[in-house]
Amino acid sequence: MIPASDALSQIIAAMKPTCAEQVALPDALGRILAEDVLARLTQPWADVSAMDGYAVRQEDVAQVSAQAPATLKVIGESAAGGSFDGDVGPGCAVRIFTGAPVPKGTDTIIIQEDTEAAGEAITVLEKAPAGKFIRPAGLDFKADTVLLKAGSLMSGRNVGLAAAANVPWVKVRRKPRIALIATGNEVVMPGDTLGDNQIISSNSVMLSAFIKVLGGEPLDLGIARDDLGSLTERVRAAKQADMLITIGGASVGDYDLVGQVLLQEGLQLAFDKVAMRPGKPVIFGLLDGMPVLGMPGNPVSVGVSSAVFLRPAIAAMLSVPATDAPLQTAQLAIDLGGNDERQEYMRATLSIGADGEHLVTPFSKQDSAMLAKFAEADCLVIRAPFAPPAKAGDTVDFIPLHTGRITL
Template sequence: MRSIEEHLAAVLATVHPTPVVELPLVDALGCTLAEPVRSRVDLPGFTNSAMDGYAVRASDCAGASEETPVELPVEGDIAAGDTRDLELTPGRCWRIMTGAPMPAGADAIVPVELSDGGTDRVRLRLAPEVGRHVRARGEDVRAGDELLAAGAVVTPGRLALLAAANVATVPAHTRPRVAVISTGDELRDPGTELGHGEIVDSNSLMLVALVRAVGAEPVLRARSRDDAGSLRAVLDEAADAADLVLTTGGVSMGAYDTVKEVLADSGSVDFAKVAMRPGMPQGHGVIGEGRTPLVTLPGNPLSAMVSFHVFVLPAIAALQGRDGDVDSWRSGAVPARAGAGWASVRGKTELTRVTLRHGLAWPASGQGSHMVGALADSNALAIVPPEVTAVVEGDEVACIPLVGAGSWSGAGVPS
């Protein structure tokens, strides 16, 4: 039996980054930068006011106070978005709004709250120092500064930064194309009238949703019957269409585990028992003429979910060009305290389904690999090391947030 780290190392050895293309910003969300990106402009692009108030020469307000205000004539108004090239005459001021360009000659802002709000003449009750409430051009970013390093994921906030820096396209890895194959004669679509022994194919829908949630592109969702010919045809189609192929089901020791039956003798796919619970039966390798990476996941729903987080997430990150190692499966874990105790098994890493609330990890009611009822309410997996046989209330546990599970209610979100 191999460790999680040993199996993940074998999976990552089959994966190579996707090609690099220039992506327009509108298409770059969730993609990974292949090269550093630099600003094309200063940010802010012009010196502007940080407050609603009056643009002044600081020297013209010397001695101003609550008791002895300084009175100045008002030249006019400068609104945010004003593009005029304005100048401040000594001994006068401009009424100005937040974000509006500073007129030449002005070097400070008196907030409107420290004035009588005049529009023709104004009484100012502050003697500001030079630079008070002024945002200088380039104080945030200078043209040519590195905005984002290679390997950075384009988030909504980073997208806004790139756009503000006048960057139109970014060099990024193409979204990994992922094919999802479920296997089993008993599988049916949601909403189908189920016969005896038939079940809904929930795993493939879950995996497609997870793939999409992490910035990859599901390009194929297929289902194979429990016969070798059907599976081979689906695998061939998937290998041609995708950068990564996922299968679910058919990898245990049963007589009708078709995935294992078809691929075990290929010489390019390896099946192993991994010292983890749930998710012990695993497989990986390459298929097709292009040697497309393949990860075979167990068919039990919880096992498939856990295996995705442990093995598939790092593989997708590697396809996206991000650095990863055998410990990357737990790199996003957050600390918590056990809200209640639970038993574990010696010799295997247990990944316990928990709900994180205000820094406490509460175990789900059902932990069997076939149980999906509590999966909807869980938002993390608590990592229990192989040497631990019982988690006691108050023990510190590292918890992997589940993809797409929403907020962690005070537990923290990985960076």
């Protein structure tokens, strides 16, 4: 057995970034940028008004007060989509609307609430400093500015930013194609007739969902029966994928054939056991350069292995910066006993304490057959090998089970 940290390092080191592809901006949501996005224009393109009111010369209103108002002649207007193209001289003003360009000769905006209009003149009741309510050109961004860096997730906000910068297409990482092979005579797909001694294959459905959420493209190759021919056929069908994941058959029983078939097909084995709980019988290696991750058949072990190994593996293929690793800290809400020689990933809920601190509460039962508890969990609390007993209030590391990939 190797430590979980060593297993993770070997897995990440074996991942190769996928190639870049160009997509239309509306299709970029949730994708990872392969190239920086540069602004194609300056925003705003000119000095514009932030309010509805009047564009004036600050020197004309510098001494204005309610007791000593100023009267200015209105000589035109500037509205969004238009402009006032003349020069504004002393004692003059231009009616202006939000987003409209500021006329030449003016340097401040008097909001309409601080004026009284009468025909072609206004009475200014409040003074305003130079630059008041004016958004200068380039306030948001300037042409050729790097707005989004390669490796960034295209959230809804980032899609909007690129659109505002007049960017219609972006280069993103191709979604990693990840082949899935479930194994076992006893498993059938959800909705199929369930025979004696059979179980539902939730793993492949769950893993497909995980892969999509993490930014990959699942290729479900179906269920391989517990014979060499069935498994070999599916392994060979996976060789055009970016990664292969097998589910089940990775242990040491008489019907656990995954390791045997993979080695026969030329797998360069890196390891086949990890000192972790759940998920000890994890296989990893390269098959003709393609990473292969063999997961246990237990659904919770699949879920934990996905959080610990698959998420960072896909991130590496998408060239997501290592600083985006999800490890976080919180305080224990309950006491815990000491740990044994395997690193444990305890399913737990996450909450906010009375003082605003993050609290984690591991479930009292950690049986790896309890998929309902795994679905209820918010995070995995990490207990190092031989960790001593811990008290409520102690700080622990945890892996959040949410990804936050698609955000506003």
